[in-house]
Amino acid sequence: MKQTDLREQWEARINDYRASGLTAEKWCAENEVTTRQLWYWLRKFRDSKESSVRPPQWVPVNVHQPQENTESLLLVKVGAAVIEIRPGYNPVLLSDVVRTLQALC
Incomplete structure (x- = not known):
């Protein structure tokens, strides 16, 4: 047989x-x-x-990206560097970064 x-x-x-x-x-x-x-x-x-169990399959996931409010976005250019500033930023940190970038330019 x-x-x-x-x-x-x-x-x-x-x-x-x-x-x-x-x-x-x-x-x-x-x-x-x-x-x-x-x-x-x-x-x-x-x-x-x-x-004989089928292997797992990937499931598509759609991630919703919230749109940024570009009206409250401030761009600061120091030499070739561009810094985005948003509401709630740390002014002391921004000042330190700008001073450092100015020293490099």
Whole structure:
């Protein structure tokens, strides 16, 4: 018997066993197979189903970028450098950066 034929035969047997509602021992006795064979094939089909699970797929995500309020944006140019200043800026830090840029120019 070919491997594919044996696999198909056991797939049918397992479906029959599951649909029967019988215990494994009773079903095996009625179908002239050992419980060891039944457990082997149950495990084999369970393992093959787990290995045939499709890999995860990427899901597209749309990220909404809030629009900037450019009306409150101030650009300061010192030499080739351009500094964007937004509401809530640190004036001491800005002063230090401007002084440093002036020293480099």
